[in-house]
Amino acid sequence: MKNTIAQVRSYDGSVQLLMVNQFTINLGFYMLMPYLATHLAGPLGLAGWLVGLILGVRNFSQQGMFLIGGTLADRLGYKPMIIAGLVLRTVGFAALGLGESVPALLAASAATGLAGALFNPASRAYLAADAGERRVEAFALFNVFYQAGILLGPLVGMILTGVDFSVTCLAAAGIFAILSLIQIRALPARRPDHTDASEGVREGVLRQWRGIFANRPFLLFSLAMVGSYVMSFQVYLSLPLEVRRLGGEGQFGTAAVAVLFAVSGLSTIALQTKVTAWCKARMEPGRALTWGLLVMGTAFVPLLPASAVPVPDGGAGLWLLAGLPPALSALLLALGTMIAYPFEMDTIVRLAGNHLVATHYGLYNTICGIGITVGNLLTGVALDAARNAGAPALPWAALGLLGLACGAALHALHRTGRLSPAQVEGGRQAVAA
Numbered sequence: 001m002k003n004t005i006a007q008v009r010s011y012d013g014s015v016q017l018l019m020v021n022q023f024t025i026n027l028g029f030y031m032l033m034p035y036l037a038t039h040l041a042g043p044l045g046l047a048g049w050l051v052g053l054i055l056g057v058r059n060f061s062q063q064g065m066f067l068i069g070g071t072l073a074d075r076l077g078y079k080p081m082i083i084a085g086l087v088l089r090t091v092g093f094a095a096l097g098l099g100e101s102v103p104a105l106l107a108a109s110a111a112t113g114l115a116g117a118l119f120n121p122a123s124r125a126y127l128a129a130d131a132g133e134r135r136v137e138a139f140a141l142f143n144v145f146y147q148a149g150i151l152l153g154p155l156v157g158m159i160l161t162g163v164d165f166s167v168t169c170l171a172a173a174g175i176f177a178i179l180s181l182i183q184i185r186a187l188p189a190r191r192p193d194h195t196d197a198s199e200g201v202r203e204g205v206l207r208q209w210r211g212i213f214a215n216r217p218f219l220l221f222s223l224a225m226v227g228s229y230v231m232s233f234q235v236y237l238s239l240p241l242e243v244r245r246l247g248g249e250g251q252f253g254t255a256a257v258a259v260l261f262a263v264s265g266l267s268t269i270a271l272q273t274k275v276t277a278w279c280k281a282r283m284e285p286g287r288a289l290t291w292g293l294l295v296m297g298t299a300f301v302p303l304l305p306a307s308a309v310p311v312p313d314g315g316a317g318l319w320l321l322a323g324l325p326p327a328l329s330a331l332l333l334a335l336g337t338m339i340a341y342p343f344e345m346d347t348i349v350r351l352a353g354n355h356l357v358a359t360h361y362g363l364y365n366t367i368c369g370i371g372i373t374v375g376n377l378l379t380g381v382a383l384d385a386a387r388n389a390g391a392p393a394l395p396w397a398a399l400g401l402l403g404l405a406c407g408a409a410l411h412a413l414h415r416t417g418r419l420s421p422a423q424v425e426g427g428r429q430a431v432a433a
Contacts, residue, residue, distance in 0.1 A: 004273055008141055014130045014188050015138060018123055019145045021082075021179060025119070026149025028175040031157035032093060032168050039165040040105070050102060054109045061113030063369030069114075070121035070362020071205055077191035078126040078358065083183050085119030088112075090176040097169025120365065125358035126190050128349045135349060136285075139342040140276035144269050151265030192357070208356055212363060217418040218351040222364050224413060225289075226371030227406035228340060230379070231296045231399060232333055233372055235264055238379055238395065239326045242303065245387075246321055256323040263327050264334045275338040285343040285350075286414025290407050292340025297403015299332035300396040307393035336403075347419060 008016055040051045073081040092111030099105050131138035160168040212218065243256045279288045306325040352360040379395060386394040413419050 004141065004144060007137065007273060011134070011138060012130055013186075014190070015127060017182075017187055018127045018130075019142055021123065021183070022142060023145040023149040024175060024179050025086075026146055027153045027156065028089075028093070028172040028179075030150050030153025031160065031175075032096070032172045034154050035157055035161045035165060035168065036096065039161075043165065044100060046102070054102075054105050057106055058109040058113040059369075059373070061110040062116040063113075063366055063373070065114055065117035066121060066362040066365040066369065067209075067359065068362070069117035069119075070125070070358040070360070070365075071208070072118070073122035073125060073358035073362075074192050074208075074356050075205075077189060078122040078129075079183065079187050079189050081122035081358075082119045082126070082187065083180055085115040085117075085122070086176050086180040086183060088118065089115035090173045090180060093169050093176060094173040097166040097173070117362070121358040121361040124345065124361050125192075128345070128357055129190060129192075135346045136276060136280055136342045137273070139345040140272050140338075142345075143338070143341050144272045147265045147268040147272075151261065151269070154261070208359060212356065212359060215351065217413070218348070218360065218364075219367075220413060220418060221347060221351060221410075222367045224406055224409040225293075225344060225364075226368055226375070227402045228293050228296060228337070228344075229368045229372050230375030231293075231299065231403055232337055233376060234300075234379070234399065235260055235330050235333060237376055238383060238399075239329060241383060243323065243326050245392075246306075256326070259323065259327055260330045263330045267331055267334045268338055271335075272338050275335070276342050279339055279343070284414070285347055286410065286419045288343045289340050289347065289419075290411045290414060292336045292338075292343070293403055293407040293410060294336075295339060295403075296333055296336030297400045297407060299329045299336065299403070300400040302328045302332075303396040304393050304400075307396065351419070 008019060037051050037055060040046045040054060041048065046054075069081060069085070088111050092108045092115060095104060095108035095111065099108055127138055127142060128135050157168050157172075160171055239260055240257045243260070279291075283291070302325040306321055348360055348364055349357055379399070382395040382398060386392055
């Protein structure tokens with residue numbers, strides 16, 4: 001921990017603030033979101049389809065608007081978009097706690113999603129710009145703060161929701177309000193220096209988008225990385241379902257699911273900077289990305305034998321079978337993410353040619369968000385179909401093959417030079433043309 005703090009202090013104040021921002025953003029978000037569905041279906045008594053609609057609107061408004069948010073950040077500057085997103089989330093979270101009508105809840109949910117689309121690309125582009133040549137190390141530290149917020153947020157939210165869900169919402173809104181004021185006062189203005197004011201806004205944006213969509217190495221890299229997000233999301237989808245399938249819905253199942261999140265978060269906090277330093281000293285970014293996805297693919301191997309053995313009736317045998325393989329899978333998914341994430345964020349900057357970085361981050365997030373949605377739908381269908389067919393190991397084999405395929409795709413991009421600096425300059429010229 002002392003080493004991590006020392007590394008953080010070695011960066012400029014803007015970079016330090018962005019890291020603290022991400023911790024606080026995730027703290028406020030995960031205080032509230034894990035308990036929102038229960039609040040909507042329980043005290044408010046909404047039908048299941050309405051709960052799904054409200055939650056889906058939040059996800060759609062965020063994933064669908066990432067490109068717009070990134071474009072605005074490149075045009076207007078990073079700081080305004082960060083502040084706008086934080087203020088909008090303040091309003092959205094307060095409205096979720098106070099609103100009871102479906103239209104009000106839909107508007108609040110849309111506002112919280114749009115907020116993320118505004119500040120996420122801007123904050124990552126700002127971090128990449130101010131970290132300079134130390135981007136990889138900066139994004140490793142960024143991930144530590146990111147995971148710490150995810151780890152702490154649900155615990156704080158559980159305590160506050162025990163009082164009342166509206167208290168959780170207002171507390172989260174208060175956190176974002178304070179964070180907004182801190183940005184206004186302390187975050188230096190940071191604006192890309194490539195905006196062409198000689199043409200109309202519409203013509204300029206369309207020209208830039210055409211250039212980005214013509215950046216083939218960037219698009220191929222984005223598609224290859226979709227699988228990493230589908231696999232890492234299984235900590236929230238298939239692994240908890242597997243724990244509850246084997247261990248039941250009682251206290252053990254709840255505790256075992258909590259262990260999954262703890263393993264993922266604590267391992268990242270403890271090991272991220274060490275893993276990044278080890279990888280950077282021994283391999284090129286393309287190799288690190290390949291190994292990261294391959295490790296994520298192997299994360300589902302422990303679940304294969306566990307799916308083949310008879311389920312014990314109870315006792316220590318059942319606890320071990322229900323808890324240990326998913327926990328090991330969560331650990332391997334976290335390790336794969338630790339290997340890949342800092343190089344992934346750096347590669348996006350390099351493939352953008354350090355030009356329109358926020359817009360590239362925005363499009364990248366949109367592509368991966370669509371991939372997560374489709375991947376989760378297919379995973380859910382596969383889990384149900386495999387269990388009905390008496391082949392519960394099939395989804396884990398499919399996810400493992402997904403990791404292998406994405407790792408192979410990244411290896412091919414690396415070997416053919418599409419992730420190399422020479423290709424990046426060509427991509428920059430394509431964007432600027």
